[in-house]
Amino acid sequence: MASSLSYSEESMSIEHERWMAQHGFSYENEKVKEARFQIFKDNLEHIERHNQEGKHTYKLGMNKFADLTNEEFLAKYARSSVPSFKVSSNQSFFEYKVMKDVSHSLDWRDHNVVTAIKDQTGCGCCWAFTAVAAIEGIEAIRSGKLTQLSEQHILDCNYEHDGCKGGTIDHAFEFVRKNRGLASDIDYPYTRIQGECSNNKPSSLSSNIIGFSAVPSDNESALLAAVANQPIAVYLDANNFQFYKSGVLTGKCGTNLTHGATIVGYDEEDGVKFWLLKNSWGTGWGDNGFIKLQRNIDVKEGMCGIAMFPLYPNV
Template sequence: MVSICKRQCFFAFILILGTWAYEVASRELQEPSMSARHEQWMATYGKVYADAADKERRFEIFKDNVEYIESFNTAGKKPYKLSVNKFADLTNEELKVARKGYRRPLQTRPMKVTSFKYENVTAVPATMDWRKKGAVTPIKDQGQCGSCWAFSTVAATERINQLTTGKLVSLSEQELVDCDTQGEDQGCEGGLMEDGFDFIIKNHGITTDANYPYQAADGTCNSKKEASRIAKITGYESVPANSEAALLKAVANQPTSVSIDAGGSDFQFYSSGVFTGPCGTELDHGVTAVGYGETSDGTKYWLVKNSWGTSWGEEGYIRMQRDTEAEEGLFGIAMDSSHPTA
């Protein structure tokens, strides 16, 4: 009997040891697989690290992000998908520092009161996509510079210039970054779209991107390039706050600069579908609403142009849920929006 028990214990031990060895081997197989994915991802996006320690740290962040993305997509509980994009080796906090730049006004700052020419509009199209009307330039990339405010300002201005001249011309974000530095706007350190419009008005126009190309860095204002003014605006209007209905009237008539809370990993890795959150209302990113629509299942959305390149989102765009219960809208999209006037 004792001999039988010893044999059973021995076989149980062998079984446990084999199971443990299999799990260890599986983990070791997965680790090189993840490492290989990181190497492939680095090659795809041209990533180069300072040293081995930096690479190891970035790999750990990459691994955590990939696991989150795959877990999210597998769960399938949301109407949108995430992807392992060019931000996969960044923490969400690092992305906030590098890729945003909306400077929310201090509460003590007096807000400029403007008219809203679309206030009495009673009917708008069921859908709108300003890209299809030739009013939106291709997706741009702000790079490692908090200049989202400049891209949003320019995107809204490009439509006004097209309306005035009949030509869609890519305008210069770099001019705003370098030259609009006397007030709230501070180049790569952030700014406000309304202040960007103010600069264009006072400067009697803005030049083209071809003449004053984007550098993704703060620079000294080039007065010679700045002097070649191509597009002009006469003013700007703020859309009544906390009203998606008012924002709908504005976007139905022209692309509109909007401020959103772009925090959270889901926004960082958004790939496709109608984004429904999670989200907040701590506005930190300037983008441009260039349309709206409704999916086949009846989900209403805003069509928003971002400035993170075409590899992010739906070729640079995001569809965000519209007509939510919150008066400020998803991400606070209805809290602070504005557009230039011809």
């Protein structure tokens, strides 16, 4: 693709039409289409400019979010709320605190612990996807069997009524505990909207947890020890995520925690240590649905607030 910085208006319009066809998009009228085209152009130029600078540890790329402003993107796809309980930085009950030696790198995908990337679509329930990925992980580690579990079950039946407009990861864990189980995705498939609670009978439940714990806040060493034992659910500031494509996300990132994702590993790339996270925006976003965030930065909260409120299910 030629640089968008030198595109003519006509060639930009062709790119927009190609993008619309690729993602199956259409607009209600020409006025709306023109407004979205202007946003598309701005985003494409931003992506091209970033990649051409050649000084970054990560690349940006066009995706299905290309006609959204960053504010619109966050409002629609990053709808988690911070936990409803207080997390102590000196938790004496943190079960992995005595663990001193961990491997240099780990990718839970290599251990049959991570299910395929899912897509929450327009429902702002990243909180449910994050919790489910963590439960799938620990269940696979303990049982040796990886089962794709149901976000829709949590979305429809949780006692806190968290839904597509937002929720918390701890509420998702607490629902599974109180419900004494979670259905599989086959028994309770995802519908993209919050619906009536159904199929919530004991015979349909595939997995259970006895509760959840928090990793000590603002402590990436403790977080590393936890991830070395199981996938960990985290809250994040997703402000810089919209067009992430590959590499390790570095640079400035805030702590406005409105998104959830699940850490499924860690490693180092070109001298930069990173966390590997499973996201819920489909395989067309990011690195086939995953993102690498810089690890061990010089602020206690971690990159994009990753170390502020990590949680994990107990089985």
